Amino acid sequence: MATCDFCGVVEDDPAxxxxxxxxxxxxxxxxxxxxxxxxxxxxxxAKLDSEWW
Ligand SMILES: [Zn+2]
Structure with a gap:
């Protein structure tokens, strides 16, 4: 399971x-x-930190 660090959506499917x-x-x-x-x-x-997006 993964959680998006930007929008917070959760992916239950490992694939x-x-x-x-x-x-x-x-x-x-x-x-x-x-x-x-x-x-x-x-x-x-560009390897920008997400706080600069
Ligand atoms: Zn997202």
Whole structure:
């Protein structure tokens, strides 16, 4: 089970969570759902912390 660190949606299906984006910010592993990762793909690729989105 994964929880989106941006919108808080919960994915119960481990297979679905595989499509989620993950990043490490300040040593903390974060997960983002497919909708959020698509919406914020540019910020993720730039390795910006989500607080700057
Ligand atoms: Zn989300």
């Amino acid at each position: 679905g969570a595989l499509t989620w984006a993950t990043s490490v910010e300040k040593g903390v592993r974060r997960s983002y759902c497919t909708d959020c990762s698509r919406e914020h793909l540019r910020s993720l690729e």
